[in-house]
Amino acid sequence: MKYSYEYQRNCVELYRQEKWPETPEGAKVKCFHNTIRTWVRIEDACGTEALQHQNQNKIWTTEEKYELVAKILAGASVNATAIAAGIATGLLYQWVRCYRIMEGYQGLVAQRKGRPPKEASMKEKIEPAELTPSEREEMIRLRAENERLRAEIAVVKKRIALREERFAAQLKAKKLHSSKNCVTKGIS
Known part of the structure; x- marks a missing residue:
């Protein structure tokens, strides 16, 4: 369920006053309270702007992904690292899994999304790099x-x-010669 920025801010303020806001319809109390605790941690780690919904998803570079994965492999908490980065823990777990299963750093390289094109003209054309004189x-x-x-x-x-x-x-x-010999022997 998506909540507005103002609603999230109100819930965080009530939590800091040691009060719980009214649980919205269709949400379980325990899950909603955990969500509020997560909002508080996100706000503490990244500031109040982190609770605002972004219009576009951020595209993470391979180096940024590697920095976060390296923190996890060094022993940092996945939840704390994800909250500090402002991403979901599931996404961070996925990056760590890709790093471990695939060839390390290459597992974090962004792959093309979507269905591959059918027509050759729609495929990306890769321009070869200029060769050096030695090459x-x-x-x-x-x-x-x-x-x-x-x-x-x-x-x-x-x-x-x-x-x-x-x-x-x-x-x-040889066959011809042997057949001639057989014929001549058979006649005499």
Whole structure:
């Protein structure tokens, strides 16, 4: 359930006066009280503006995610770290899980969201980076080496093909020769 900023501020003020506001309809008392306690901790950690609803979700960089995950791995409390950062604990648990299961830092890299495009024209076109002179020289050298290796392989394939042709011709000649011998022996 979403609550307005003013309502949250009133609930926090009543909590600080050691009073509980009236529980809204459809909410359980225990859950609502826990929510108020969370609001108080968020306000203490991040200020009163943290209770305001943001129009857009913040996009966290990989470095920011890593800093929060590093705090957790160092032994900090997940709840305290999440409240200080102004995010949900579930999101922080998810980042820690991705860091542990995937390849560490690479697990925190933002992945493309949504369904992949069907048409090739809709896919993102990646522009290759400019090559340094040493990379360009190495590429030229590797291309020349590839051409040399292709030529060697072609020569080897030709030799194998010629050897197989000779062998096939020899077998054919033997069969023909042996069949002639059989025919001549059978006639005499």
